[in-house]
Amino acid sequence: MNVNKGVGIIAIILGLLFMIFPIFSASLVSILIGISSIIFGFSTIFFGINSRDGDSYMFVLPIIVGILAIIFGFAFIVKIDALSFLVGLQFYIIGIIMVLFGISGIFSRFNTASTLNSILIIILGIVSFILGAISIDNPVLIAVIIGIVLVLEGITYLISE
Numbered sequence: 001m002n003v004n005k006g007v008g009i010i011a012i013i014l015g016l017l018f019m020i021f022p023i024f025s026a027s028l029v030s031i032l033i034g035i036s037s038i039i040f041g042f043s044t045i046f047f048g049i050n051s052r053d054g055d056s057y058m059f060v061l062p063i064i065v066g067i068l069a070i071i072f073g074f075a076f077i078v079k080i081d082a083l084s085f086l087v088g089l090q091f092y093i094i095g096i097i098m099v100l101f102g103i104s105g106i107f108s109r110f111n112t113a114s115t116l117n118s119i120l121i122i123i124l125g126i127v128s129f130i131l132g133a134i135s136i137d138n139p140v141l142i143a144v145i146i147g148i149v150l151v152l153e154g155i156t157y158l159i160s161e
Helices: 003-020 026-050 060-078 087-108 112-134 140-159
Strands: none
Touching: 003 026, 003 140, 026 060, 026 087, 026 140, 060 087, 087 112, 087 140, 112 140
16 A cells, blocks of 8 residues: 555544544643644655655755644643643644645645645634634634544545555
8 A cells, every 4th residue: 555545544534533522621632632743744744755856945844844743742742731721822833733734735736636735724724723712712623623634634645646
């Protein structure tokens, strides 16, 4: 099986789990966001490495976004007590990661489905900022947004070469 197909299937499964089973505590949200951010970071780094094209250095941007996602993922897991009451901040951080990933996807992907997916991720990143301002006390929305992004990214991996 192609690595992209495997990552796509895992992303879809994780995304559906996030959407089907709502999150019950802020500490569980931190752990799940940390794990999904780490997986997202590694898949973004693999995408950047696989998208090297001659003398172009655009493959570096997804790698940087992936490293940032991994760092934030470990912060969510390790600092679980410190972040459990800062759910709104998690919306903002996830929103930043999503917008950066979407922008890097627009500049580094060349087919229409990938560009459309990147635009949708940017829109969801902006929605994440809005939800952070509106619903600081509702961590379930974080899981739904991450679930949607994981499903979209999984579908993109499945339909790509």
